[in-house]
Amino acid sequence: GESVGLHLPTLSVQEGDNSIINCAYSNSASDYFIWYKQESGKGPQFIIDIRSNMDKRQGQRVTVLLNKTVKHLSLQIAATQPGDSAVYFCAVSPGGYNKLIFGAGTRLAVHP
């Protein structure tokens, strides 16, 4: 099966700094990767995704990097803002009915 782990349960950054949140997965056959943001009391919200045929994908202030050799995924947030404070989850699809396996989440705290 697939397992997904995050390297740090919490991350504290200063406002304006760049944030990097990491994720590791176990199944080399996984073909889809996605990052979600979850604010307190709300459901997860889509941030960005990437398929296994890509190494990098950029969105607005966010970049996802995929290293299939070491089975590692990262989310970079540029110029982190207080509104970015939340729990960030990576999820991986090992294939089949679009099921996602979620990591435990990293709590990002942004300090002024």
Added chain:
Amino acid sequence: NAGVTQTPKFRVLKTGQSMTLLCAQDMNHEYMYWYRQDPGMGLRLIHYSVGEGTTAKGEVPDGYNVSRLKKQNFLLGLESAAPSQTSVYFCASSLNSESYEQYFGPGTRLTVT
């Protein structure tokens, strides 16, 4: 579009009681999912459905049943609630087999005493 909605938002049950959680989506999505989220853990898949009239087991299905009688609705049932089922439950939907992005509802916080 309301997206994915869940009712109720909060519920307290006594051990052994039963209840049904309702999920509704207005995006004409084929796939629907039920997850539970426990403190310090990611979301774990309970059951899912790939279309009206179909359901399948996920990672943690024991103690739960589901039904998808209408495409827009996905019901999660607890026949005999246990304290171990205290959790936050999220419903999600995705468009079809070509689309992996799942859209989540706001969650239901369930406490079993």
